[in-house]
Amino acid sequence: DVQMTQSPSYLAASPGESVSISCKASKSINTYLAWYQEKPGKTNKLLIYSGSTLQSGTPSRFSGSGSGTDFTLTIRSLEPEDFAVYYCQQHNEYPLTFGSGTKLEIK
Amino acid sequence: QVTLKESGPGILQPSQTLSLTCTFSGFSLSTYGMGVGWIRQPSGKGLEWLANIWWDDDKYYNPSLKNRLTISKDTSNNQAFLKITNVDTADTATYYCARIPLRRVSFDYWGQGVMVTVSS
Numbered sequence: 001d002v003q004m005t006q007s008p009s010y011l012a013a014s015p016g017e018s019v020s021i022s023c024k025a026s027k028s029i030n031t032y033l034a035w036y037q038e039k040p041g042k043t044n045k046l047l048i049y050s051g052s053t054l055q056s057g058t059p060s061r062f063s064g065s066g067s068g069t070d071f072t073l074t075i076r077s078l079e080p081e082d083f084a085v086y087y088c089q090q091h092n093e094y095p096l097t098f099g100s101g102t103k104l105e106i107k
Numbered sequence: 108q109v110t111l112k113e114s115g116p117g118i119l120q121p122s123q124t125l126s127l128t129c130t131f132s133g134f135s136l137s138t139y140g141m142g143v144g145w146i147r148q149p150s151g152k153g154l155e156w157l158a159n160i161w162w163d164d165d166k167y168y169n170p171s172l173k174n175r176l177t178i179s180k181d182t183s184n185n186q187a188f189l190k191i192t193n194v195d196t197a198d199t200a201t202y203y204c205a206r207i208p209l210r211r212v213s214f215d216y217w218g219q220g221v222m223v224t225v226s227s
Contacts, residue, residue, distance in 0.1 A: 001171075034213040044203070044217040055215060087154055091213040095169045096144075096156040 002026050002090050006099030012107040013078055021073045021102045023066075023088035032092035033071045035064055038085040038101075048073065049091070080106075109133035111143075111204050111218035118224045125191040125223060129204030133216075136162055136182050142207035143187040144214060145178065147200040155200075159207065160187060194225045 003026035013019050023033065031051035036044050046055045048064035051071060061076045075082055083106050088099040111131040119125060129143060136143060145157040158178040159167045168176045177190040187204060201222050205214035 032211065032213075036214070043219055044205070044214075046213065046215045049212045049215075055212075089154070089156075089213060091210070094167045095171070096159075096213075098154040098156065100153045 001095055002029060002093060002097050004088055004090055004097050004099040006088050006102055008102060009100060010103050010105070012105050014107045015078050015080055017078050018074065018076045019078065019104065020075075021086055021088075021104075023071045023073070023099050025069045025071075025090055028068045029090040029092035031067045032090060033064070033066065034089045034091055035062075035073045036087045036089065038087065047086075075104075109206060109216045111206060111216060113202055113204050113218045113221035115202060115221045115223050117222070118226060119194060120227055121195045121225055122193055123225075125189075125194050125198065125225075127189045127191075127202055127204075127221065127223075129187040129189075129218060131185050131187070131204070131206065134206060134208075135185070136160075136180050136187065138162055140209045142210070143180070144205050144207055145187075145189045146203045146205060146214070148203070148220070149200045157191075157202075158189060196225050199223065199225045
């Protein structure tokens, strides 16, 4: 199985700041990496797939980069609605696997 | 508008079979390239993928659950199903279904999830 190591597990930032979340795969997953946002009372939201493709409706302040084993989600100029839990997930091979999550909180 | 909604028994006893239903609208599982997956999340923990089923009835399972999983679909009624046999307390979780519009996109729409508790 492809192990997904996500870091940090916790991140505190202020609105307007930029943050980055890392996701490392135990072997190459090409560019097949998705990022999701989890918020209480809302359904999980796909933000980015195939490493860097923004899902329709994802604000442009979100960006994804990387290929092979190292990937990054960057959120520029944080908005209040961005404080949530973020997960990465590889969709290159079965079994599909998720990172352990990053909780982004307001500083 | 794409929506998915999971339903299940709420609570069941160890060794029983868990039957989950995903009722969806806004898309068809007979559409070329379309799929539905099941994912679960124990309270306070991360996400675990369970199974996918595709428009052509292709199926994939998480081998960590060995042979306990069965995924199926009813295209006419816009439903997908997941059965987990011989449940135990470790299967207590919120179970989600999600749409996969294409293999390269992954899960683009999720249901709200259904909480399942396994307890004697």
